[in-house]
Amino acid sequence: MNTATQVLNKSLTPQISARLSKNFTRHLKERVIEFILMLAALSAVLTTAAIIGILLYESYGFFEYVSLSDFLTDTVWTPLFENPRYGILPLVSGTLTVTGVALLIAVPIGTISAIYLSEFASHRVRETVKPVLELLAGVPTIVFGFFALLFITPLLQKIMPELPTFNMLSSGIVIGIMIIPYIASLSEDAMRAVPMSMREGSYAMGATRFQTAIRVVTPAAVSGIVAAYILGISRAIGETMVVAIAAGQQPNLTFNPMDAAATITAYIVQVAMGDLPHGSIGYQSIFAAGLVLMLMTLTLNIIGHITRKKYSERY
Amino acid sequence: MNNPSANHINKNLDEVRAMIHRHKLNDYIFSIIGLLCLMVGLVTLLTLFIDLIIQGYPKLLSLSFYTDFPSRRAASAGLLSALVGSSLVMLVTFISAVPVGVMAAIYLEEYAPKNWFSDLIEINVSNLAAVPSIIYGLLALGLFVYILDLGQSIVTAGLTLGLLILPVVIVATRESIRSIPIAIREAAYAVGATKWQVVYDHVIKYSFGGILTGVIIGMARAIGETAPIITIGALTFIAFLPPSPVTTSAPFLNFEWLSSGFTVLPIQMFSWLSRPSEAFHVNAAAAGVIIILVTLIMNGFAIRMRYKMRKNIKW
Numbered sequence: 001m002n003t004a005t006q007v008l009n010k011s012l013t014p015q016i017s018a019r020l021s022k023n024f025t026r027h028l029k030e031r032v033i034e035f036i037l038m039l040a041a042l043s044a045v046l047t048t049a050a051i052i053g054i055l056l057y058e059s060y061g062f063f064e065y066v067s068l069s070d071f072l073t074d075t076v077w078t079p080l081f082e083n084p085r086y087g088i089l090p091l092v093s094g095t096l097t098v099t100g101v102a103l104l105i106a107v108p109i110g111t112i113s114a115i116y117l118s119e120f121a122s123h124r125v126r127e128t129v130k131p132v133l134e135l136l137a138g139v140p141t142i143v144f145g146f147f148a149l150l151f152i153t154p155l156l157q158k159i160m161p162e163l164p165t166f167n168m169l170s171s172g173i174v175i176g177i178m179i180i181p182y183i184a185s186l187s188e189d190a191m192r193a194v195p196m197s198m199r200e201g202s203y204a205m206g207a208t209r210f211q212t213a214i215r216v217v218t219p220a221a222v223s224g225i226v227a228a229y230i231l232g233i234s235r236a237i238g239e240t241m242v243v244a245i246a247a248g249q250q251p252n253l254t255f256n257p258m259d260a261a262a263t264i265t266a267y268i269v270q271v272a273m274g275d276l277p278h279g280s281i282g283y284q285s286i287f288a289a290g291l292v293l294m295l296m297t298l299t300l301n302i303i304g305h306i307t308r309k310k311y312s313e314r315y
Numbered sequence: 316m317n318n319p320s321a322n323h324i325n326k327n328l329d330e331v332r333a334m335i336h337r338h339k340l341n342d343y344i345f346s347i348i349g350l351l352c353l354m355v356g357l358v359t360l361l362t363l364f365i366d367l368i369i370q371g372y373p374k375l376l377s378l379s380f381y382t383d384f385p386s387r388r389a390a391s392a393g394l395l396s397a398l399v400g401s402s403l404v405m406l407v408t409f410i411s412a413v414p415v416g417v418m419a420a421i422y423l424e425e426y427a428p429k430n431w432f433s434d435l436i437e438i439n440v441s442n443l444a445a446v447p448s449i450i451y452g453l454l455a456l457g458l459f460v461y462i463l464d465l466g467q468s469i470v471t472a473g474l475t476l477g478l479l480i481l482p483v484v485i486v487a488t489r490e491s492i493r494s495i496p497i498a499i500r501e502a503a504y505a506v507g508a509t510k511w512q513v514v515y516d517h518v519i520k521y522s523f524g525g526i527l528t529g530v531i532i533g534m535a536r537a538i539g540e541t542a543p544i545i546t547i548g549a550l551t552f553i554a555f556l557p558p559s560p561v562t563t564s565a566p567f568l569n570f571e572w573l574s575s576g577f578t579v580l581p582i583q584m585f586s587w588l589s590r591p592s593e594a595f596h597v598n599a600a601a602a603g604v605i606i607i608l609v610t611l612i613m614n615g616f617a618i619r620m621r622y623k624m625r626k627n628i629k630w
Contacts, residue, residue: 026509033511034426041417041427044439044485047478051450054457073379109352116349129353132616136356138532138614140361140539142581143603146588147363150370150596177359208338210345231445238447240542243582245588265542272452273548278461286546290453294446301445 019062055294058287065281071288077251079285080271088292090251094168094261095296098243099236101172101257102179106232110183111175111225117184118191119150121213130185136180148174153246166248166260167290168262174246175239181234186231190224190308191217230304234297264293349554354552364607371600380601384554385583392587392598394605396553399467400577401538403557407473407573408480408537413530414482415477417519423485424492444482451479460547467549469557470573475543480533487529491522524624528617535613539606541581550586552577580606 039247063071066086074087078122117126152170157163194217218225248260262270268286276283374380383393421439427433455475465471495518504511519526558576578586582604587595 030509030511034422037418037422037426040415041422041436043415043419043481045435047443047454047481048439050458051454052444054454055450058457107554109355112349112352113356116346116353120346120349124384129357130358130614131615131622132360134618135614136360136610137611138539139360140541140581140606140610142539142541142584142588143363143607146584146599146603147359147366149588150600151362151366177355180356200563208342210342211338213345234445238449240449241585244542245585255490265447268449268453269542269545270550271401272456273550275548287453290450294450297445297447301442305441 012013022028042065044128045079051294055287055291058284061279062284062288064283065284066211066288071300072272075253077267080274080282084281086103088264088289090263091262091267092255092292093253093255094243094247094251094266095237095263095293096260097246097255097257098168098172098175098239098263099233100178100255101169102236103229103233105173105176106236110228111187112234113180113184114187114191114225114228115213115218118188119209133184134179135157137178139178141239144174144178144243145171148242148246160258163258164248164260166246167258168243168247169257170262171242171245171247172257174242175236178239178242179235182235182315183232183314185227187221187225193224194220201218223310227304227308230300230307234300234304237300238265238293240269244269264289268293302308333394360512360527364604367600367603367607369479371597371602371604372550374597376600380598383517383550385578385586386554390593390594392595394410394580394602396556396604397578397580397583397602401579403431404472404476404577404579405538407470408476409530409534411474411477411483412480412533416533417488417526419481420488420492421514421518422483424489424509425518440482440485444486447494447542448540449480449542451475454478455547467547467576468574469548471547471578472549472579474575475539476540477545479540479543480537480539483533483536484529487532487534488522488526491520491525491529494525495521508550524620528613528624531613531617531620537577537618538613539581539610541585544579545580545585549577549579550582551576551578552586574603580609 051190055295071086071088073089073176074085075089076085077090079087117129118220121129146172148167152173153163153165156167181223198216198220199212202216207215243263244266247263247266249266250260251267252259252261254261267289271282271286354381364394368375379391380393381398383391384396388391419436423433423436423440436593452475455471455478459465459471459474465474497509497519499517500513503517508516553576557572557577560574580602584599584606587599587602590596
């Protein structure tokens with residue numbers, strides 16, 4: 001018995017150990033690959049950390065020089081002038097005005113499009129329209145800037161002759177058209193997630209399509225629709241090229257869309273186009289502006305995310 | 316028929332019929348409004364495209380527009396350096412974003428355990444997708460241009476756009492991987508494959524179409540991005556070509572182009588557009604046609620491919 005095992009061991013050991021060693025390299029290889037893949041996935045975390053790190057680091061230099069209360073309450077933003085003033089409010093007002101105009105366009109049109117696509121359109125219409133919306137969403141923003149400055153503004157000037165060449169109205173309208181696809185497709189997803197039985201219940205009671213869409217599907221999908229609006233707002237706030245081209249670059253504390261005014265993004269572009277020395281207060285000011293922009297969009301994205309989570313749990 | 320209760324019923328019936336009629340009319344009216352709202356996007360896309368062609372056709376048709384450098388005179392200014400610059404920047408973007416994005420997606424779908432760490436990565440990916448593009452420009456300005464001292468070069472621009480489209484590639488790859496049935500993986504495991512063998516021989520191969528779609532959509536977005544490139548300070552007059560990546564003598568590859576100054580199509584369009592002279596607007600329109608054509612073709616191809624794949628694959 002004992003000798004038999006020994007014989008067996010002796011004859012098989014090289015094979016077993018060869019197999020085991022192969023097994024070992026196999027395991028090692030698997031481990032190494034998993035580690036490399038994890039590093040790749042970690043790049044997303046590193047990018048976020050780098051964005052926040054750079055914004056905070058450069059803004060820190062800015063806020064050593066400018067007090068936070070001046071930054072938040074002063075009504076003039078002229079960091080590049082002889083007598084610099086650092087109030088972010090004019091940039092925020094420009095951003096909010098453009099976003100407001102954009103929402104006035106995108107929310108009704110986007111919502112109606114979504115209701116139509118989800119509740120009324122035939123399969124064929126939906127299959128044709130959705131790719132077109134996707135194409136529209138893929139058009140580069142610089143081209144929309146051209147459109148705002150050299151098509152929409154002249155068109156508006158025919159109706160309103162006193163409209164200046166640079167104004168927030170035309171950029172707002174164009175940004176509104178740009179975010180229609182986002183609002184429409186996200187809202188449509190939310191409406192399609194409403195269970196069929198709810199629609200059938202409504203039809204069984206004799207409701208028409210329109211009544212079902214407005215009184216049953218829309219209320220049931222409301223948190224998804226609101227999330228779509230919030231993500232649309234976040235897009236509009238971060239939009240850069242259209243406003244940099246068509247809205248003018250003078251910071252201007254106004255909520256009148258007929259005026260020219262700079263947004264946060266337009267200011268960053270304007271400064272970056274000039275040749276500001278690294279480390280100067282003007283250079284740091286674009287990071288402070290960027291930090292405000294990042295905080296605004298991040299807050300909206302988190303709220304949108306939470307709202308959407310809430311609705312997906314319901315069914 | 317003459318007794319009062321029958322009259323009463325008739326009257327009620329008439330009322331009901333009128334109500335049904337009214338509600339059907341509402342349905343009809345809404346479907347017309349819905350169609351009109353859907354048309355807004357399509358009409359804008361068409362108007363934009365036709366407007367660009369009308370304004371830019373004198374330039375579009377002349378061959379010298381594609382072979383000339385930018386110039387102080389509108390008539391002789393061309394796109395050559397922008398075409399070459401865009402191609403080289405896209406090359407860097409592709410090389411930096413695609414492998415990392417695909418590997419990250421594989422990790423998240425196939426390897427990541429359910430814990431806080433994986434959640435952290437997921438939250439970061441979805442958050443990065445919603446960060447405004449100009450913020451990536453600020454990151455690149457602070458990190459690539461100054462801290463890593465890469466300057467306003469092709470490699471800076473390529474890496475910036477790479478970071479920008481990383482979430483797009485990750486999300487598309489994940490969706491594609493997720494659609495592969497678990498049975499395929501189980502079959503491979505059953506014959507003794509390791510995890511990596513399953514991933515490499517099956518998961519990647521079957522999700523290739525979906526990955527490609529995502530990559531094309533991401534690259535189309537990167538080609539049209541303007542704001543982050545302007546932010547790194549690349550809006551300069553470039554009337555030269557970067558050194559050629561391929562040389563005639565050994566080692567046949569040359570990496571000097573990576574640190575060369577550059578311009579890309581949307582930047583060139585922006586610089587023409589921001590000049591007051593009308594003559595340059597013709598150039599801007601022509602450049603706009605090129606940009607929009609490239610992005611429409613890429614997006615159209617990707618959307619079509621995805622549609623075909625959905626139709627053909629039946630697991």
